[in-house]
Amino acid sequence: MQLDAPDFIARLKQGDRTAFGQLVKEHHGFLLSTARSLLSPADAEEAVQDAWIAAHRAIGKFEGRSQLRTWLTRIVINQARMMLRKQGREIQFDPTDDNDVLAHRFREGGHWQHAPRQWDLGGPDSLLTRDELRHCMAKCLDGMPENQRLVLELRDMQGMDFDSICNMLDISASNVRVLLHRARARLFELVDHFQETGEC
Amino acid sequence: MLKCKEVVEKADALVDGTPLSWRERFALRLHLMMCHHCRRYVRQLQSLVASLRNRTPPPVSDDQVSKVMNQLDSKS
Numbered sequence: 001m002q003l004d005a006p007d008f009i010a011r012l013k014q015g016d017r018t019a020f021g022q023l024v025k026e027h028h029g030f031l032l033s034t035a036r037s038l039l040s041p042a043d044a045e046e047a048v049q050d051a052w053i054a055a056h057r058a059i060g061k062f063e064g065r066s067q068l069r070t071w072l073t074r075i076v077i078n079q080a081r082m083m084l085r086k087q088g089r090e091i092q093f094d095p096t097d098d099n100d101v102l103a104h105r106f107r108e109g110g111h112w113q114h115a116p117r118q119w120d121l122g123g124p125d126s127l128l129t130r131d132e133l134r135h136c137m138a139k140c141l142d143g144m145p146e147n148q149r150l151v152l153e154l155r156d157m158q159g160m161d162f163d164s165i166c167n168m169l170d171i172s173a174s175n176v177r178v179l180l181h182r183a184r185a186r187l188f189e190l191v192d193h194f195q196e197t198g199e200c
Numbered sequence: 201m202l203k204c205k206e207v208v209e210k211a212d213a214l215v216d217g218t219p220l221s222w223r224e225r226f227a228l229r230l231h232l233m234m235c236h237h238c239r240r241y242v243r244q245l246q247s248l249v250a251s252l253r254n255r256t257p258p259p260v261s262d263d264q265v266s267k268v269m270n271q272l273d274s275k276s
Contacts (some may be wrong), residue, residue: 024269028265029265033257052268052271053271054271056219109203110203111203111205115240121244121247155216157255171217177212180212184212188245
């Protein structure tokens with residue numbers, strides 16, 4: 001079943017419970033993952049549950065201008081930001097508050113002082129098949145600023161395009177690119193260190 | 201001639217397939233031809249991003265779906 005097909009969307013709009021269940025089954029994991037970029041696991045569960053209720057109420061107004069996943073993700077992010085505001089927190093998407101973690105690797109003239117090591121790559125999947133590295137990666141993601149983590153989640157883990165991310169977060173493409181670069185740089189630094197020491 | 205630091209800043213565009221001007225593309229290609237450190241950086245960054253894209257969230261159980269649906273029923 002194609003979950004973005006017009007007949008499936010029509011069933012959702014008619015209040016078809018089975019169709020809505022299929023929608024939840026398909027997207028719940030991704031939405032939880034998005035919410036966890038901003039919130040604790042317990043708050044993320046609550047935000048996604050509230051997002052499903054909001055989506056169920058609003059599905060009649062869904063115009064199909066974006067994919068369902070993008071529409072649902074926007075609702076989850078709004079719920080998460082609302083929850084953060086209630087806790088007196090706000091996510092800033094201005095990337096000027098954090099430095100590039102790779103900056104120390106370059107000489108003043110801009111050439112490598114500490115070039116990356118040769119990684120042991122067996123294939124595109126092999127990096128994250130090692131449990132220890134996956135564990136280090138999870139720790140690195142936990143310690144990452146929320147704005148970088150969210151952009152990384154949307155772009156690199158969920159494969160969303162830049163336009164959707166800019167619209168969803170209401171930020172410029174250049175800010176998205178800076179945040180993404182910094183998030184990737186943190187992970188690059190982590191993997192490079194892991195390749196040398198076997199530790200996080 | 202681009203500096204290595206500038207190549208690293210532009211490497212994301214290569215990974216993402218972002219359109220670059222011919223001048224930027226030429227400068228990047230020229231640098232990468234001559235600098236094996238930067239070639240390694242770009243290749244390994246591509247592997248890292250490919251690994252992230254291959255990750256999928258854990259499957260959603262029928263219990264989780266039922267929980268969501270029950271909440272919907274009680275709120276509507």
